Amino acid sequence: MTATLADAPAAGALPAAVRPVPVARTYRFELVKQFSSWRVRLLLLACLIGPGLLVAGISLQSTLPSDTLFGRWMHTTGWAGPLVTLGVAGTWALPLVASLVAGDVFAAEDRLGTWRHLLVAVRSHRRIFAAKALASVTVVLLLVAGLAVSGVAGGLIAVGNRPLIGLDDHILSPGDAAGKVLLAWACALAPTLALVAVGLLGSVALGRSPMGLLLPVMAALGMQVAQLLPLPVAVRLALPGYAFISWNGLFADPQQLRPLLIGVAVSLVWAVVATALAYLLFVRRDFTNLTVDGAGRRALTVGVLPPAALLAVTIGVVAVSTGATGSGIDQDKLQRSLATAYAHLYRLQEDELHRPAVTEAQLQTSASCVKSDGFSEQQGPGNDWHCTVTWHIPGVAITGQAIYQLDVTANGRYIADGDGPKEVNGYFLVRTPQGDEPNPLWQFDGSVDLLPSR
Template sequence: MTATLTPGSAATGSRPVPVANVYRFELVKLLSQWRIRLLIAACWIVPAVGVYAISGEQTLPADTLYGRWLHATGLAAPLAALSFAGNWLLPLVTSIIAGDVFSSEDRLGTWRHLLVAVRSPRRIFAAKALASLTVIVIGFPGLAVSATVGGIAASGLRPLTGMDGLQLTSGDAAVRIALVWLCALAPTLALAAIGLLGSVALGRSPMGLLIPAVVALGMQLVQDLPMDAALRLALPGYVFLSWNGLFDTPEQPGMVLIGVAVSLAWAATATVAAYLIFMRREFTYSGHDGASGRAITLGVLPLAGLFAVSAAALALAAPGATGSGIDEQKVQSALATEFANLYPVQIGEIYHQAISKSQLDVTAVCDRGGGLISPEGPGNDWRCTVSWHVPDVSDATGQAIYQLDVNPNGRFVADGDGPKEVNGYFLVHAAYGNAPNPLWQFDGNVDLLATSTKG
């Protein structure tokens, strides 16, 4: 025969243990586990070692945003690390910490002892949630700090190239990097809350430990599918993809702020769902293997409803979010702007000549599949011709060809396809030796929420 313990089931005259005391107990219990201590140490050490080692290699992770700039400046390291951490490290951290904080009691069969000692399921839930959040917050900044230290040690502290090709001073770049990592805390909290939900709902099942990692992997796969921008932004992990808008000019904070708001809404909803399931479970049944029916009713359905409501609200509030958000005019404008900012950098490296982008009058013409495919949406078949006025030469026009791989999240990679003197080789001969050619291959950004200027 089983029984359900509720906050009011404590013996008459006994007072529940204060949340602060239970929180300290749960925090000490977490930090006493070798895997938690090893995980925190790894967050503060491994990124520095990894970035330093990668920066010493000839081949850089060009498929990672800002990975191609690791040789140029150490400030690229925390941004490249965030791209990797958002996909793999942070889901792993939240799985190990939040995904096991409740289910470990089921495996050890210690719920009855804990309830007798604390005399309040509500306070137990609050203490466990706060303790797991604390441990995550201890390790989270280590990823950014460690990657920055490793990057500066390997490549020095030099200006950072923005997504539009403009050079950012070290101070300006540092502020934006700190802001980006602060925003990335929101989807991390969402994954942690999903971990709490899985830990509560699935009991002793090891699947609870894997829920944040599985959800993160699922969101990665979904983000690669063609869909409306509103659906893309309604997923909690989109901050890991949209932060590049903060390195554009003018800045594009809209998608980042929406991503933060959506992530916090997911965190709150998942936490409340975990709390409701926790308060309705039977603690005295030692064979508890989870509450599958309640997990669907109180867990999955609210999150699915939140996703639907968020997507609908975004579709109504942002006209640009009803389609892919990528079209010919946006791609041409973004490419021309970035080329106009990077060309003077190349000229300065080679000839030590200062020119302004206003002298260039850069334009770009793009199509897909040789004009056989409608020029909109993501794809690796975009081909663009960039034209500009050659400075100090009357009526002379330069042209360069680029192959573009446009990602569904708005990021594109422009790969130079000639002429060789402009973008056909990855190095240029500067006065101090060979330097990376800024026009050979570069990343760009299309604002999905912007309204097209196409008339």
């Protein structure tokens, strides 16, 4: 009797035959399924090879994508290439990766009719969800790492490990540039995870419908369109895709970290909320009815209303915590940023011309900017900003002046186009003792911090 009692299972314990399969084993199984798909294999190959070939090819051409951030420096340093890759990836590649990997991970089981087999094998809804979500995140992280490594390798091989010009046009050493490039890619993981979570939610809520596969791409496209509109700063920062843009602040001096941290935090909150919604829908789904695939009024309600409420709450929190109002772009910010960038680049031009070195304090650079010739409100984005930069050269009584036309985008980035005098900023080349060299003062990029200074 004693032996019989000792061998009896404890109260509430499941026999070994019906215990759920551990998450680790289910996770490995889901990874094998992911990489057995030709779609994922093709994505992995494209991420490992494509950016490197593209960056190397562009860096060796005579024309550069100067309208892309850091594109004008791809002839100068290998660290510009991975930043151009990151800008393009945040717009197209990363949303596509999230869609193809996470947007179909649950819907595929509906189309193939394999839910019953999977549930019998694993015997736990929660462990199935955890394994599929972890496998999707693992594959996406691997693909993002491939994009970053390929872009860095292509740039360094084609151009070399040279200093990078920052957004306010100060010079970053190769080591500093490398650290900030890697950090920028790491920050882009937050909005990518938010899109992955949106893909999981769409795959669960919409079942075998192809809309679940398209949901991350559509969400990313909607956020990109929103970023082009003259929205208030609080709304702009509350969108989970803002971290695809705010990494630019790493390359300013001083660094614009508050928009970046807010963008990363908002993206992570969206990732957690969307994943939690997907989990709730999945564990409450009725798998005994083959005609129900998750797509229904309740699924759509749970999948739409909470994200809308989250967006409203996030906008309120950002507005109250930052005190940001309006577009965040005003005359004073633009003048300070332009004067700082010009002083940095003027010293670089003087070095090219082998003239005596001057300090920024000696130059006493200032800028005066007017929008629409003074006939409109002096704030907000637009391509109608007209600026005059003045500076002083030690030992010279005459004050130097240079004219710029500025195209300011809604996210705070601007392109300054030199408009004379010709010997300063009116031509794309300057004559040096060694021959003609690119003129750093002709065209350059800059960035305005949208948040009010503390």
